[in-house]
Amino acid sequence: MTTRSDSATRDTRPTLIVVGNGMVGHHLIEQLVERGQHHHYRITVFGEERHLAYDRVHLSDYFTGQDADSLALSTADYYHEHGIELRLDEAITAIDRDSRQVRTPQGTHAYDRLVLATGSTPFVPPIAGNDRDGCLVYRTLDDLDAIRHAASTATTGVVVGGGLLGLEAANALRGLDLDTAVVEFAPRLMPMQVDDQGGELLREKIEGLGVQVLTERATREIVPGEASRLRMVFQDDKVLETDLIVFSAGIRPRDELARECGLEIGERGGVVIDDHCVTSDAAILAVGEVALYHNSIFGLVAPGYQMAKAAADTLSGGELTFTGADMSTKLKLMGVDVGAIGDAHGNRHPSAKQYRYFDQLQQIYRKLVVSADGKRLLGAMLVGDNGPYDTLMQYYANGLDLPVDPAALILPSNEAAPALGPDALPQEATICSCHNVTKGAISAAVDAGCEDLSAVKDATKASTGCGGCAALLKSVFDHELSARGMDVDTSLCEHFAHTRQQLFDIVRVEGIKTFSELMSRHGTPRPDGSPGLGCDICKPAVASILASCFNEPITDAAHIPLQDTNDTFMANMQKNGTFSVVPRIAGGEITPDKLIVLGQVGKTYGLYTKITGGQRIDLFGARLEDLPAIWSELIAAGFETGHAYGKSLRTVKSCVGSTWCRYGVQDSVGMALRLEHRYKGLRSPHKLKFAVSGCTRECAEAQSKDIGVIATEHGWNLYVCGNGGMRPRHAELFATDLDDQTLIQTIDRLLMFYVRTADRLQRTSVWREQLEGGLDYLKAVILDDSLGLGAELERQMQQVIDSYQCEWAGALSDPDKLKRFRSYVNDHRADPDIIVTQERGQLRPA
């Protein structure tokens, strides 16, 4: 193969020049290489940015910990290996079509074929003062550096533009700790993707995150501010002061080169291309966001990739065409789901009919646009929850017959929604739209020997773009495996080819009491045949199973090596290597004397104190070697461990209830104490949180807990399987008006059934959602004892309760266990790298 350096005189290959090394420009190179065209052409790529092509879609990750390198789409080596010359930081400044030459500040270069992949630039509205210091855009890594720099001395920021990219920029400003506002010209946010009702919901959600939203605001001018650096003056003379402004009011194709050399340009910009991505000059092609196809600019990466593919094919003499692309999008902006499929507004099909579902409490809005006969899905809009997106997209993209009652697709009850299983999809169904991978292609990859998901990804590129198709890809892959009678891998990890539930049954049936016994009998041996050591997945999982079954102290020698670090030291490790101390404060009830002790301990050991979200007090910053002394003072004052470190019962939150509150109908504190003391120490697949409220006003927020209890005139209503945290889920009403004893019996059974059947690290909410048969099945098993398990579950729970002991008390009375709390085994020096500083009158890591 000839390379550029020695080819200047001898190389007779035609020259291909690519202008722009962005996402699409780079994809074009990959497509050319795949077709072997780097042998046919002498290729030179010019990039104006100093970075090699990077993942602009995930640009915002640059603010949340990713560095420029990890966003890179390729390496200089890749270009070098394929003999492609890459000239970064060198922009093309002019094209001379007659002599077929391009110019850069460094010189001129002749071409035979030219590809424009110059992308687009953020639109900065022509407002007087839009070029002042502090006026910025959000498109490149350098832009982000500039924003970070400006933000370091700012307290407020405004984004002009409330579309997709504007909201993304607003989120970034929020992440930089600026008080953020979004100013939108249209009457609603994301006018392209959502309608008024969806826009209103979106506004509520975004305002809920502390971002100010101003719609129907046109900015007249930007002048120096009084309290802040800049002042925006709106058409109605109202003003808004801010330290920096990011413009994100749409994109404009970077067609200036094409304009100047006389290529055909669309009315509102963009280089006109045909089905082969060829411009009005047969020697010049255009791809990506600079290209205008049938009067549309495609501001997404997937259509750009399709253009790159068609262009590469055109350059190789092939016939593949670009025929437009679907602009359906699924986004998560500031944690808010937004999805738009096809004709989401329903304005392209006059006869179309609509279904809408609007839930203002859960903040969910869904709309279906269907054909007049109700058979085809023409479009859909989702705000607040993209759950139905994948299924809807399949109906839309593959023109599948809608179910008899299409409304079921957007109605909330999960049982009713006929999820479209992978087997229902036709072979030509698109699974990954970024790389245009069909179900058939995945099936072919499995036939060709791909046995795990990463092999399928390597072979098809599916799920290596925006990543939005990951869940669907996995389910199609699993389906393909089972259709071939191959095993779907449900192994816990490399050491056990079992699920957690299978291991639980093995432990119980065979009475196995140690990890090493389980490993030697049932583990996957090491390459040399000896039993494995386990890992950080199976060891804590087995530790939890053993504890649920036998409840031996986790500090016993045989169990020590199994525990997660936090369990080992019975404290949560903090980011600087110190630990937190969380004594149990059952039901949130605490005496003044105990409060004083907590204060004294905090003072003595220099601990930061905070009231937690779980109605108790956390003492942070304890050095390992101080933990035993701290705990002996606490235990002497009547405290016990709070298991904040364990996958076990955390807190039972309570409201003050009938003893003090004028509305209370039962003693909620009393019941909370009873429950907390009953289940404390129960090790479970994940942590457990309870709450008890004294009346229907629900001050203890019981309906967001794993177990929620609400007092009634006649007893207690029991709610189960709620969750706060990452994916909140309301608990479901399980039984009503229970007396104390039945309440406890029901909880005994339900928890033990969960402990026995859930996956590792599966909260009750997820367990419940994946339980075949749903809530009805759970009620049958627990309330009607349909499996005849009731008595056994209660017995097992009683055994755990009877064997409870405070782990910290146990450790303090055993000198061998205490040895574990030495920071260094051979020296009393303290860790010199734990450095603290003062803030608001307390210590924190420096």
Place this chain on the structure above:
Amino acid sequence: MTLSCPNASLSPSAHGAHWTVLCQRSDLVAYSGVAAWCDSSDGAHQVALFYLPGQPTELFAIDHHDPVAQANVIARGLLGDHQGEPMVASPLYKQHYRLADGQCLEDPGIQLRTWSVAFDQDRVMIAT
């Protein structure tokens, strides 16, 4: 397996390394880690010691400092193996490090320092 090494502390071994007593066997915790200070001519180091009685290599010494978390916590990590080779998971951000050579399994660019260690009867010796 118990390796024997030069008895007198601080005497140069065949490889030019100094063997010194670090701690006692009873200070170790089977199938888990402890930390120790190791003072040597190139400074004071915090060393994480992992003890695997009955395994082909029974003792490993690896840097106690976690370069990702910037905290001294490696000895508190969970011990395990990957494809048969012993490793430890950092307790903070869960990177895995091979005990034999300190290589981070997630990031080829990160490698922790390791030391040669051996038992001299019940004493734990380290080469510096």
